[in-house]
Amino acid sequence: xxxxxxxxxxxxxxxxxxxxxxxxxxxxxxxxxxxxxxxxxxxxxxxxxxxxxxxxxxxxxxxxxxxxxxx
Numbered sequence: 001x002x003x004x005x006x007x008x009x010x011x012x013x014x015x016x017x018x019x020x021x022x023x024x025x026x027x028x029x030x031x032x033x034x035x036x037x038x039x040x041x042x043x044x045x046x047x048x049x050x051x052x053x054x055x056x057x058x059x060x061x062x063x064x065x066x067x068x069x070x071x
Contacts (some may be wrong), residue, residue, distance in 0.1 A: 041068050 001009075038046070045068050048056060058064040 056068075
């Protein structure tokens with residue numbers, strides 16, 4: 001196999017790997033989106049904050065969760 005043929009094969013392999021990486025990134029992004037969907041009660045809280053422009057500080061994540069979930 002000539003040097004030009006080897007370089008051509010390497011180039012094709014690299015293009016194939018790039019395509020595979022793009023597909024993997026897309027799949028991972030879709031999986032990530034499915035895993036991190038915002039629960040409806042959290043979405044409502046976020047929308048309220050964005051509408052009002054009022055931001056609150058919480059001492060812990062549990063305090064925030066209790067307010068959102070009305071537990």
